[in-house]
């Protein structure tokens with residue numbers, strides 16, 4: 001199929017990642033994705049009403065299943081479906097992969113700065129996984145903001161990847177609890193905390209990717225530019241909402 005036609009995809013499994021985020025693994029006739037791309041998902045009710053939403057691909061390019069990491073929004077129209085209703089064996093209409101701006105390819109190189117807020121980790125996880133497969137050793141700093149320690153999606157995998165590769169530095173920012181690890185950030189990722197994390201890293205990023213809710217992306221981008229990161233090297237993906 002072409003990249004933008006709707007195609008059925010089968011839910012292979014559903015994995016609760018955190019209290020608010022669930023991964024849905026899809027198998028379908030989808031073209032190979034690039035790290036950072038998303039798919040559109042269409043849900044259609046019995047009366048024909050349908051709703052479409054975009055979800056980033058968290059799995060690495062070439063992975064046998066497409067992983068989506070979906071945050072439950074209490075008043076959301078679509079996201080609760082993936083937490084309360086969807087089951088292995090279900091079929092969903094999917095279109096993609098889509099997106100060319102928020103993509104990282106091995107040729108793009110680094111050093112890489114990745115900044116995620118909440119479920120904004122999804123496309124950055126694809127980049128982290130792809131980087132581990134194709135260019136381990138590429139200097140990379142992931143700054144990842146979550147409300148609590150238990151809200152950190154992919155926490156164990158990120159810690160394992162960082163432990164195996166000294167060039168990958170992962171700093172969790174926890175906004176509603178004390179930080180648990182030395183070097184992690186206690187509180188919101190604001191300009192001083194980002195500057196401190198960059199100073200601790202000791203590397204200037206050549207490319208920066210920022211993903212999360214609208215307000216998060218705007219605040220982080222302003223802080224980065226104020227901190228001397230060239231705006232032209234920053235790519236952003238906005239998930240919507242005020243965040």
Ligand SMILES: Cc1cc2nc3c(=O)[nH]c(=O)nc-3n(C[C@H](O)[C@H](O)[C@H](O)COP(=O)(O)OP(=O)(O)OC[C@H]3O[C@@H](n4cnc5c(N)ncnc54)[C@H](O)[C@@H]3O)c2cc1C
Pocket residue numbers: 038053054055056057068069070071072073075076077078079080119122123212213237238239240241242243
């Ligand atoms: C390119 C792209 C990739 C995306 N990837 C992901 C992803 O990987 N994982 C994921 O969970 N979501 C992702 N989103 C967001 C997703 O498309 C939906 O917007 C989200 O799931 C909310 O849909 P809903 O129908 O549940 O809520 P809606 O019924 O559309 O909105 C309900 C309420 O939630 C607010 N809201 C909407 N989106 C957000 C948000 N992101 N944060 C906070 N509040 C919000 C709305 O303003 C509204 O008040 C992505 C969006 C885009 C554009």
